[in-house]
Amino acid sequence: MTESSEESDATEGRSDPRAPDGSMDEASASTTGDGGGSSTAGDEDGSSTTGDEDGSPTAGDAQSASKSPSESADLDALRRQVEKTYDFDDFGPQEMAEMSLDEWEAVFDPDTWIVGEELLDRVEQELNARVAIREIFAVVERVRAGDDRVVAYSDEGYAIVHADGSVEGEGTVLRDVKPTVALCSMESYELMDAPEDASLPDPDEIVEGSGEFGNLMLQIVAAAQMVVGLGLLVAWIALPSLSTIVAPIAAIGFLVIGFFLFLVVANARLSDRFRTREFRNRLRALEAVKDERPEFLPDRPTAGRAEEEGGPSTEAEAIDGGDASDPAETADDGTDSERPL
Amino acid sequence: MSSSGSTYGDIHRYEPARESTAAAIAIVLLTIIEVIFVFLFTYGLLSGWGLTDTGNMYLGAVLAVIFIDLAFILAMYRKEFLPDVVIVKKRRRKWEDLYVREEEVDGVPFADGAWDHVKRAVYPYYKR
Incomplete structure (x- = not known):
């Protein structure tokens, strides 16, 4: 996240003067x-x-x-x-x-500036590559029905890139897509290579991320520390010859370290279970969005066109979207939606 | 830059751990060393190695090895055996979000011109 926001600042500074x-x-x-x-x-x-x-x-x-x-x-x-x-x-x-x-x-x-179909091709490739490295969490689609455009959407928003380089949408996806468009419209920017299968993973394919091997090693270390700590403590109490203060201090140190390591393992297991469940849920939510085809995403060419015309005025979420020819809207938040940044 | 709606806690990326073979071998070796040295330290302490000069230094060195080894084990574990997770968190407001204007992000010059800089460096109370 930090990366992309920095990038957006940098590109905004560079690209303002020479926008399409x-x-x-x-x-x-x-x-x-x-x-x-x-x-x-x-x-x-x-x-x-x-x-x-x-x-x-x-x-x-x-x-x-x-x-x-x-x-x-x-x-x-x-x-x-x-x-x-x-x-x-x-x-x-x-x-x-x-x-x-x-x-x-x-x-x-x-x-x-690169605009038109070439820009859309570049944006599509770049977005796919960024989704593949999980920098952007979204589904990327090229919509050729009606006007040519690239649509990226997730459960948390969407972004539509038009051929003239303008971006509209809302949410985190819009924020992540904007710098990509700015970069792609620059001739000097070299695109990333998108792998063959650049989509987000299937929810059922997500496995719990930390394998048991690392946990096992950490548990061995923790157990050794605990055993030694307890042993030292017992020896200090039991053996009259061992009267140094170093023994109980070292014992407590070892016990603390062992306890901490067991805690690390327990936390890793619990948070892993929780996070995989959350991630699966999010991927499922994304699939649900994909299936129900939101209004900015036409499923058929004719229906899509009609929906696109009707969409912005009726939907509350399209406040910073809308037609480029509408001067009032442009004046309202032209900085947000209409610039190709 | 704030995003609409509450997205806090959303998981943006979840990549399973790599668990490469080299890392696995390394962490096994480090674990064995750790266990050996922990027991060695305890044994040495109980049998009074620390009462002589050399023995004391030796015990200290063993303890140092224990801690350094533990550090490497933890680093290895964190890097290779935990998943790569990115979670959306709230960005706290920083000083510069509140008190720095956009056009002054690179700072404000405190004097204009080289000569003015010299004058101000020499005499800080030079007229504002």
């Missing part, structure tokens, strides 16, 4: 909040998403070149001005909020 354009449009629209900005956001959004889906690195340049030359000169001027105004070595959320949408568009190149 789709989400950044929303972020800056929500922060600036002026009418003119949002209207440009509309058409810029449309053109840039097509560029992303082509996946060609020169898509943005080609678009700007196809516009009039004076416009590109304006863009250059704006870019120079923005670079002068902001210090990008020390660029945080505050500066991000200060920037207008036009400034943002001028400086940041959306192609520095």
Whole structure:
């Protein structure tokens, strides 16, 4: 846990300035909040998403070149001005909020981030690998019905990763998935290899974790200590020749150590039994969630689409989910759900 | 960063112990040594080895071996013979959660510029 939260902090710091354009449009629209900005956001959004889906690195340049030359000169001027105004070595959320949408568009190149289907492929592989090493406790599914997306869910929440890199969901799964998405959208990040069977184990396959062998060894040591301790104590009382104070002290020391070791073994056995039961229960709960197909997870393509439209407005748990085009919701908690972090 | 709902006590990961062969052999040897030395110490104490200079040092050394050996047994047991468990626990609030702002996580400079640093180092009561 600590690991993943640290990671999320690190990646958040790194990835804020250059988030994919789709989400950044929303972020800056929500922060600036002026009418003119949002209207440009509309058409810029449309053109840039097509560029992303082509996946060609020169898509943005080609678009700007196809516009009039004076416009590109304006863009250059704006870019120079923005670079002068902001210090990008020390660029945080505050500066991000200060920037207008036009400034943002001028400086940041959306192609520095992996988005679209490639991102989803990467996220899927990475999530599977992380589930395999049990860093994330969730079921990972790729949903190709409707819009392509990766869904990870457990009994404690869910996360949906969309092709534009935005993540929505709730609970611990969302918190664990966010840094993964941020990492996967970076070209320089090398994915982990997922094993063939990357899913969580079957509840009935869970065996009690500590074998009896280690416990046996510890019990032998403990028994030896106890025997010696008792022997010393008896000898000190019985033998008149043994009058040193060292004997009872050593005896008590040995007895304490032996008692402690027996306690360790007893605790290991008890807590093991308890923990395997809890873990089995949790895996069963996960299977139950899998079987009943929650509303964010379509079982059939058509039904899934309909459910997805209806879901967010009716369900209370979808407060930070919802459509990306809903400006009110974005403004409410844009930092939480809409950014690809 | 808090998560909604109560997830405390949830088991996030439960991997059975490795119990590798090397560890098993090691812990058996350590256990035998431990038992031998514990009895040796008791025998030595009862038969009065500690009354001579050399014998006293010898008994002390035996006791040291007992404790060091026990430490290794416990370390081995913990590492190789107990399952790998991750449990969700409550994160207690730390000082920095309450009193450090997000933009000041890396600290606040106490002076601006190199010369200012020199001045403040030389004279701590220099104007704030």
